[in-house]
Amino acid sequence: MSTQRLLTLLGLTLGVLLLLVAPFWMSKYQLYVVSLWAVMSIAAIGLNLTLGYAGQVSLAQGVFVGVGAYTGAIMTTNGMPMAAALVVAVVLCFAIGWALGYPALRVQHHYLAFVTLAFSTLGYLVFRNEEWLTKGIYGIVDVPRPMLLGVQAESNLRFYFVCILSLAIVSFGVWWLIRSPWGRAFVALRENPIRALSLGVDTRRYTLMAFAIGSCLGGVAGVIYAPLVEFIDPSPFTLDLSLKLLMMVIVGGSGFFAGPYLGAAIAVLLPEVLRFTEGYYLLIYAAFVMILMIISPTGLLGILDRYLTARSTRKASAARAALSASFGDQT
Amino acid sequence: MKQVLKVSNIVKRFGGITAVGGVSFEVNEGEILGIIGPNGCGKSTLFNCILGQLTPNEGSVHLDGQEVTGLRPCDLNRLGVSRTFQLLQVFPQLTVRENLILSGQEHRGTMGSRLFGPRDAGLSEEADRMIGFFKLGHLAGEKAGGLSYGQQKLLDAAMAFMAGPRLVLLDEPAGGVNLTMLENLKERLQAINAEQGATFVVIEHNMEFVMSLCTRVLVLAEGRVLAMGTPAEVRANPQVVEAYLGH
Numbered sequence: 404m405s406t407q408r409l410l411t412l413l414g415l416t417l418g419v420l421l422l423l424v425a426p427f428w429m430s431k432y433q434l435y436v437v438s439l440w441a442v443m444s445i446a447a448i449g450l451n452l453t454l455g456y457a458g459q460v461s462l463a464q465g466v467f468v469g470v471g472a473y474t475g476a477i478m479t480t481n482g483m484p485m486a487a488a489l490v491v492a493v494v495l496c497f498a499i500g501w502a503l504g505y506p507a508l509r510v511q512h513h514y515l516a517f518v519t520l521a522f523s524t525l526g527y528l529v530f531r532n533e534e535w536l537t538k539g540i541y542g543i544v545d546v547p548r549p550m551l552l553g554v555q556a557e558s559n560l561r562f563y564f565v566c567i568l569s570l571a572i573v574s575f576g577v578w579w580l581i582r583s584p585w586g587r588a589f590v591a592l593r594e595n596p597i598r599a600l601s602l603g604v605d606t607r608r609y610t611l612m613a614f615a616i617g618s619c620l621g622g623v624a625g626v627i628y629a630p631l632v633e634f635i636d637p638s639p640f641t642l643d644l645s646l647k648l649l650m651m652v653i654v655g656g657s658g659f660f661a662g663p664y665l666g667a668a669i670a671v672l673l674p675e676v677l678r679f680t681e682g683y684y685l686l687i688y689a690a691f692v693m694i695l696m697i698i699s700p701t702g703l704l705g706i707l708d709r710y711l712t713a714r715s716t717r718k719a720s721a722a723r724a725a726l727s728a729s730f731g732d733q734t
Numbered sequence: 735m736k737q738v739l740k741v742s743n744i745v746k747r748f749g750g751i752t753a754v755g756g757v758s759f760e761v762n763e764g765e766i767l768g769i770i771g772p773n774g775c776g777k778s779t780l781f782n783c784i785l786g787q788l789t790p791n792e793g794s795v796h797l798d799g800q801e802v803t804g805l806r807p808c809d810l811n812r813l814g815v816s817r818t819f820q821l822l823q824v825f826p827q828l829t830v831r832e833n834l835i836l837s838g839q840e841h842r843g844t845m846g847s848r849l850f851g852p853r854d855a856g857l858s859e860e861a862d863r864m865i866g867f868f869k870l871g872h873l874a875g876e877k878a879g880g881l882s883y884g885q886q887k888l889l890d891a892a893m894a895f896m897a898g899p900r901l902v903l904l905d906e907p908a909g910g911v912n913l914t915m916l917e918n919l920k921e922r923l924q925a926i927n928a929e930q931g932a933t934f935v936v937i938e939h940n941m942e943f944v945m946s947l948c949t950r951v952l953v954l955a956e957g958r959v960l961a962m963g964t965p966a967e968v969r970a971n972p973q974v975v976e977a978y979l980g981h
């Protein structure tokens with residue numbers, strides 16, 4: 404257990420240091436890629452809450468990123484501050500996510516996946532067809548970057564720090580949530596909803612909350628995504644994005660706190676690293692995912708977790724053996 | 735004597751099968767009522783109807799004179815009624831202590847205080863007391879999924895007591911538990927019954943367990959009440975002997 408804590412602490416410190424120092428040596432494009440990683444991590448963290456912790460499958464996380472992005476783009480191009488857009492997007496996504504949770508009260512697993520898939524398609528159609536609001540396929544251009552605490556975050560470097568700071572705030576919030584009784588209730592909901600219900604856990608409310616909060620984070624990601632790319636049209640918000648986010652959660656390790664960061668890193672950074680393979684990137688990624696799912700359905704962190712559990716079990720049984728030996732073996 | 739639970743004429747049909755065909759009984763405060771009967775006679779279905787896991791086709795359930803028929807299990811639980819299931823139901827990925835904290839946390843505070851309040855909802859001490867009480871001390875930090883079957887069964891029962899319920903329905907608590915553990919479990923139940931005045935309804939096939947634990951026994955056969963009385967009366971009832979207890 405303490406080894407795990409030490410490793411976590413070490414990894415965390417190194418990661419944070421790297422994220423704070425490295426950008427000063429990064430090119431414009433590299434800054435963009437790491438900023439995108441931060442944004443996608445936020446969306447994946449939301450999905451990890453819904454799917455990984457609370458066990459509710461959703462193929463619609465991309466829609467919420469879209470809702471956030473459009474809210475941000477529309478409001479800020481009309482002269483409103485990004486903070487206001489953030490509030491509106493959060494409220495909007497919370498409400499839509501809550502509503503999307505209702506089917507989950509009746510159906511589960513692949514049926515729920517289908518319901519959310521249909522919603523995903525619906526969302527995309529709204530982005531594309533409601534031109535009066537979204538400008539349709541022409542998109543919204545020149546989404547401005549925000550003014551934060553009196554500092555104009557116009558440059559790529561400054562906006563990078565906006566992305567990283569947002570990720571930090573979201574991470575803290577979700578970390579808090581998961582460690583609170585809510586997190587425990589989410590896990591109970593995932594593992595055995597009937598038993599949870601019999602123990603006073605209002606599974607209906609927690610299911611809806613899991614959807615609403617997870618969707619909110621999708622919206623938050625979208626609000627930051629819009630000024631990052633500075634141009635919003637419907638094409639990034641197809642089912643493809645929802646599937647990518649799902650992949651991030653599953654590859655990283657669904658239900659592990661660090662899963663989404665890792666999954667998003669693989670999905671966003673790997674194509675860059677594998678650029679030299681030219682057209683073969685997707686092939687390699689697909690093969691990697693297939694092999695990973697065979698070895699470890701709980702993702703990359705599942706492998707680590709199993710290793711650490713095996714080690715602590717070995718240690719514990721060794722301790723027990725030593726104990727029983729010292730008592731002249733009464734057990 | 736105060737009546738805690740009143741079950742009136744519960745009927746539950748599954749398609750053409752009548753699993754429970756009009757069962758009525760009452761349980762008084764501090765009692766330990768045993769329910770026995772052959773496999774498939776409707777015992778678990780009866781529990782599910784009483785506790786809201788299933789909606790009965792007919793009949794009603796009263797708790798302290800208040801009608802609670804059709805209430806959701808979580809609401810019923812918060813009124814002080816808890817249960818165990820026939821099949822073992824702990825949360826394997828949570829530790830023993832967390833299983834217990836979970837079992838009590840929804841009885842405290844509000845959604846808001848559970849989000850912003852302490853991580854253990856102030857239940858660590860209570861959980862540790864329960865762990866000690868059920869002699870699971872050395873396992874407190876282990877994931878429940880790693881425990882032996884008997885240990886999980888004890889944890890399962892402990893979870894039902896975590897929120898200090900007044901009425902507990904146990905579906906085959908002794909199933910698959912070895913003799914030493916069984917004595918342990920029986921002692922625990924008797925202690926909680928005596929100290930907290932908790933009322934129990936226990937489904938069990940283990941006759942010795944039922945006869946030594948329960949104050950009254952209800953015998954079900956094919957979804958109906960065959961007999962009801964003290965353990966001695968039930969044991970002496972010729973119908974019961976023929977239908978269930980055997981030769």
Ligand SMILES: Nc1ncnc2c1ncn2[C@@H]1O[C@H](COP(=O)(O)OP(=O)(O)OP(=O)(O)O)[C@@H](O)[C@H]1O
Binds near residue numbers: 753776779780820
């Ligand atoms: N969900 C269900 N759907 C259809 N039939 C059911 C369902 N649950 C129970 N039954 C039927 O109802 C009858 C009573 O089942 P129940 O589980 O209540 O028996 P039981 O007395 O608890 O038996 P056991 O001692 O084996 O646990 C059985 O015939 C069973 O097949």
Ligand SMILES: [Mg+2]
Binds near residue numbers: 777778779820905
């Ligand atoms: Mg049964």
